[in-house]
Amino acid sequence: MGRVLKQDYRNDTFYRSGRPERGPAWFDCGVLIKNDLSLSYRNRVIEDRLVVVFLLQGSGLYVDGDGRAHRVKAGDLVPHVPGRRHSMVPDENGGWVEFFMQVPAVFFRALSDMGHLPDDDGIRHPGVRKDLLAGIDDLMDAVRDADELDAPRLLNQAHGLLNDFYRPASEVVGEGSHQAAIEAVCEALSGVDGAEVDVSAMAEAYGLSYERLRKLFREKVGLPPGEYRIRRRIDRARTMIAERGLSNKAVAFELGYPDPFAFSKQFKKYVGMSPSAFRAHL
Numbered sequence: 001m002g003r004v005l006k007q008d009y010r011n012d013t014f015y016r017s018g019r020p021e022r023g024p025a026w027f028d029c030g031v032l033i034k035n036d037l038s039l040s041y042r043n044r045v046i047e048d049r050l051v052v053v054f055l056l057q058g059s060g061l062y063v064d065g066d067g068r069a070h071r072v073k074a075g076d077l078v079p080h081v082p083g084r085r086h087s088m089v090p091d092e093n094g095g096w097v098e099f100f101m102q103v104p105a106v107f108f109r110a111l112s113d114m115g116h117l118p119d120d121d122g123i124r125h126p127g128v129r130k131d132l133l134a135g136i137d138d139l140m141d142a143v144r145d146a147d148e149l150d151a152p153r154l155l156n157q158a159h160g161l162l163n164d165f166y167r168p169a170s171e172v173v174g175e176g177s178h179q180a181a182i183e184a185v186c187e188a189l190s191g192v193d194g195a196e197v198d199v200s201a202m203a204e205a206y207g208l209s210y211e212r213l214r215k216l217f218r219e220k221v222g223l224p225p226g227e228y229r230i231r232r233r234i235d236r237a238r239t240m241i242a243e244r245g246l247s248n249k250a251v252a253f254e255l256g257y258p259d260p261f262a263f264s265k266q267f268k269k270y271v272g273m274s275p276s277a278f279r280a281h282l
Contacts, residue, residue, distance in 0.1 A: 012140065027154045028102040029143060031056070035096065040089040042243060050108035051080035051100060053088070054136075054165065056128060058096035061235050063087035064121050069235040073222065077124040077165050082108065084121050089238065092272065092281070099136050103158055117162060126165050135161045181206035181213060182220050189229040199225050234270045237263070241279060248275050
C-alpha cells in the first residue's frame with residue numbers, strides 16, 4: 001500500500017524533464033506539508049504551466065483569478081490555470097497537506113482545446129477517495145523511478161490522473177438535480193454587503209422546502225447556510241486585510257458589520273486570532 005493511501009504524509013517532491021530537443025516534456029509533482037502562513041502565496045501568476053493542488057488534509061483560503069475568496073478543505077481540487085492570478089493561504093495550525101502536480105502550459109492547452117480538460121480555475125470537489133489516493137501513489141512511484149526518456153510517459157499518466165480528478169465535476173450524482181439551487185444559495189450567501197438572504201424564498205423558487213434545501217446544502221457544502229455565510233465573510237475579511245491593508249473599521253463597513261468590535265470578535269472566533277494578530281503574521 002502506498003504512502004499517500006496510508007495517509008503517511010511527509011514532504012516528498014519530484015521533478016523530471018525530457019531532452020530539450022524533444023520539446024516541452026517535463027513534469028513535477030509531490031506532497032507538501034504547510035503548517036504556517038509563511039508558506040502561503042498571494043497574487044502569484046504562473047505563465048508556463050498548469051498547477052493543480054489537491055488538498056489531502058486541512059483547510060484554508062483560496063482567492064481565484066477574479067478576486068473571489070473561497071474556503072477550501074480536504075478533498076478539494078484547486079487548478080491554477082496559466083496566466084491567471086492566484087492566492088492560497090493555509091489556516092494556521094490547520095494541518096494543511098497537499099498533493100500538487102505541474103505540467104507544461106502547452107500540454108494543458110492541447111488537452112483543453114480537445115475538450116479533455118476544462119480551461120477555467122473553478123474549484124472541484126472530488127473528495128479524498130481511495131482510488132485518487134492510489135492514483136497519486138502510482139504516479140509518484142513512476143516519477144521516482146523515471147529518467148529523462150520517461151517524461152512523455154509520465155505526462156500521459158498525469159493526464160489519466162487529471163481526468164480522475166476532474167471527472168466528478170462533469171457527472172451528475174446523487175442530488176444532482178438540485179445542484180442549481182445549492183449553487184444559487186452559495187452565491188447569495190457569499191455576498192459581502194451584509195444584506196439579508198431569504199433562503200426560504202430561494203428554496204420555494206426551486207420547488208424545495210427550507211429544511212430540504214438546508215439538508216442538501218449541508219450534505220454538499222459541509223456547513224449549514226448560516227455558518228457558510230459567516231465563513232465567507234471572514235474569508236473576505238482576511239483577503240481585505242492581507243491584500244488591501246484595510247483597517248477593522250473599513251472591513252466592518254464593507255462587510256456590513258454593525259461596528260468594528262462585532263467584526264473583531266467574530267474574526268477572532270473563526271480565525272483563532274484577532275485582526276491585529278493576523279496582520280502581524282503577514
